[in-house]
Amino acid sequence: MLSRSVWLICFVLLLSVRFAYGASSAETDTPEHFISTMSERLQLTLAEAKKNKRLNDIEYIDQLIDQEIIPHVHLEALCKRIYKKHWNEIIETGKRQEAIDAVVSSLKRTYRLAVSAYNGQKIEIINSKNQKAYSIIRVKINTNGKNDHTIDFAVRKFDSEYKIFDFSIDGIVVSKTLNTAISHQIDSMGLQATIDELNHKTIKDGES
Numbered sequence: 001m002l003s004r005s006v007w008l009i010c011f012v013l014l015l016s017v018r019f020a021y022g023a024s025s026a027e028t029d030t031p032e033h034f035i036s037t038m039s040e041r042l043q044l045t046l047a048e049a050k051k052n053k054r055l056n057d058i059e060y061i062d063q064l065i066d067q068e069i070i071p072h073v074h075l076e077a078l079c080k081r082i083y084k085k086h087w088n089e090i091i092e093t094g095k096r097q098e099a100i101d102a103v104v105s106s107l108k109r110t111y112r113l114a115v116s117a118y119n120g121q122k123i124e125i126i127n128s129k130n131q132k133a134y135s136i137i138r139v140k141i142n143t144n145g146k147n148d149h150t151i152d153f154a155v156r157k158f159d160s161e162y163k164i165f166d167f168s169i170d171g172i173v174v175s176k177t178l179n180t181a182i183s184h185q186i187d188s189m190g191l192q193a194t195i196d197e198l199n200h201k202t203i204k205d206g207e208s
Contacts, residue, residue: 031128031130031135031137031155031156031162032125032128032135032137034137034155034162035125035128035137035139035153035155036125061108062108065104065107065108070104072163072164073163073164073165074158074163074164074165075100075103075104076096076100077158077163077165077166078103078165078166078175079099079100079103081165081166081175081176081179082103082175082178082179082182083099083179083182083183084179084183085183086182086183086186086191087099089191090191093191095191095192095195098195098199099195101195101199102194102195102198102199103178103198105198105199106178106182106198122141122142123139123140123141123142124139124140124142125137125138125139125140126138126139126140126150133156134154134155134156134165135154135155135156136152136153136154136155137152137153137155138150138151138152138153139151139152139153149169149170150169150170150171151167151168151169152167152168153167154166154167182194182198185197
């Protein structure tokens, strides 16, 4: 089971993407710079949120996700990896946006639970691996040698702009984990019922 603190680090790293494109020169137009800029913003973002006592504010966290994270994740690429064999059915039945919204809703619930767990963890980029079509940037969450974690971000360009299309935590790939859970639910409940259930949970969480 992944700890809330690890999910929180993912949240803030993704949040910090907004600040990654301040420079546009060829020297900074790399996936490494894309991720390294996020890590540079991490401590400031966390400290500010904690100082303002916003880490438990659901409305505030959801607003950050919608405005600052979603535009920098290629949701369709991520959702194709999550839904896999069900993606064609989703497109054929005109449920593309509903299916994407359901994934976003699922991620939001996870991030909300994670936010309150922040306790000053430090992060560092330790290496990167450039494939032909994409790059993997590895980040280490340093907890003073106790339960250190690694996050691998899968990054590539979409329409000349770097975006994250998947990530893993301690070797557990997020798309595969969600695919297993969602596929089982679709097989037992059907596609529409699964989408409705995911979004219904989000509404209930927001009201609680």
